[in-house]
Amino acid sequence: MKKRFLLVFTLYFYLVFSMPAQSNAVLDSLLEEEKATWGKCSYLVLSAAGIIPEDASEEDAMRTIMERGWQRREKATDEPIKLGRYSFLIMQAFDLKGGIMYTIFRSPRYASRELGFKGFIRGDSGAYRTLTGEEAVRILGRVLEWKGASR
Template sequence: MLFISGGKIYAQTAAEIDRILESPEISSAQAAGFVQMAAGLLPDSDFLSIAGSRTPIKLGELCFLIMKSFNLKGSFLYTLFPGPRYSYRELRYMRLLPEPSDPAMRVSGLQLMQIVERVLNYLESDEKAALALNRGAK
């Protein structure tokens, strides 16, 4: 599912994906490595080397990481005050977060995968819509 829609996460090893999926909570370093690699910012060898931190990431922090890594534009408030609070609100408004959600909740491996998949699908559909508009304008 994630490998087909995302396209950028194919370089992960099966063992690493399994370890993430089985994790009841993901560390900040694991989330950062996974999200940045999905955004095309890190090679897979770097991802495997930074996955050592044990500090659990909260959903608001993950949302901010996603907004920055994928260079997503936010509303006026996010532009003025970029951070976990308004990042969470932006991704929730875009319906990229599973329900129920709370910015203070810890993120499991499965939730991380689902959110990243939704972001990649969103970006892909947004890109297709832009291409269709460009073709129609000609």
């Protein structure tokens, strides 16, 4: 339990210092979500990748991902996001390279598998499950940490 707390704490501060100040409120409320939602996840990923400005809203983030074709069907900001979709957002936003199947199909299913393979997702990397806000933060934290280290 102590170890788990320390890890979340470290990743939280990694994100806090590597992201715009306005994002911290979203980060706080995302951490409390039992099922991570589209709005907060999109905002957090896109602002961490520098795609949207820090004063953008969750709606702006959703609009951006629709415009870019990363999500075709419109989603409500408070709708739970599936792990595959969240992984796909991260892969697209940070322009991460994937495996053979991801390169061919560019789909959420292979995005979560790729993040699992790289160790960013711990445990089940099945695309069709939901994730908690804490897990979403951890995944993004590991991606940012890895991006920082491989720079």
